[in-house]
Amino acid sequence: MELDHGLDFEDYFPSMISSLGAEGFIGELCNGFSLLMDASKGLITFESLKMNCSILGLEVKDDELLCMLMEGDLDGDGALSQMEFCILMFRLSPCLMDGDASKFCTQNNVDPMLM
Numbered sequence: 001m002e003l004d005h006g007l008d009f010e011d012y013f014p015s016m017i018s019s020l021g022a023e024g025f026i027g028e029l030c031n032g033f034s035l036l037m038d039a040s041k042g043l044i045t046f047e048s049l050k051m052n053c054s055i056l057g058l059e060v061k062d063d064e065l066l067c068m069l070m071e072g073d074l075d076g077d078g079a080l081s082q083m084e085f086c087i088l089m090f091r092l093s094p095c096l097m098d099g100d101a102s103k104f105c106t107q108n109n110v111d112p113m114l115m
Helices: 013-036 046-055 062-072 082-091 101-108
Strands: none
Touching: 013 046, 013 082, 046 062, 062 082
């Protein structure tokens, strides 16, 4: 399912890595995960994602939320762990996932296994 809400996407991850360093960037991803997760489960669940989209004023259909979760759910439990979330964020960054990703990782001390 392709989502098109008429928004232009600008990938800020490379500039964030450059200014924060690899550890600082991963820390910010972890902060983002914490904001979206269900605190009692320690995971981003359908319910926590839906609630946070509502809080942010985003109107996202249930099937779109499920697709978001399925995109990053590597273990098939229907939710995202912190590691799955971080991996997904790297995978969704066009600049990090182009042909020069390994070169980018080397220059910015990013573990290529995260990608």
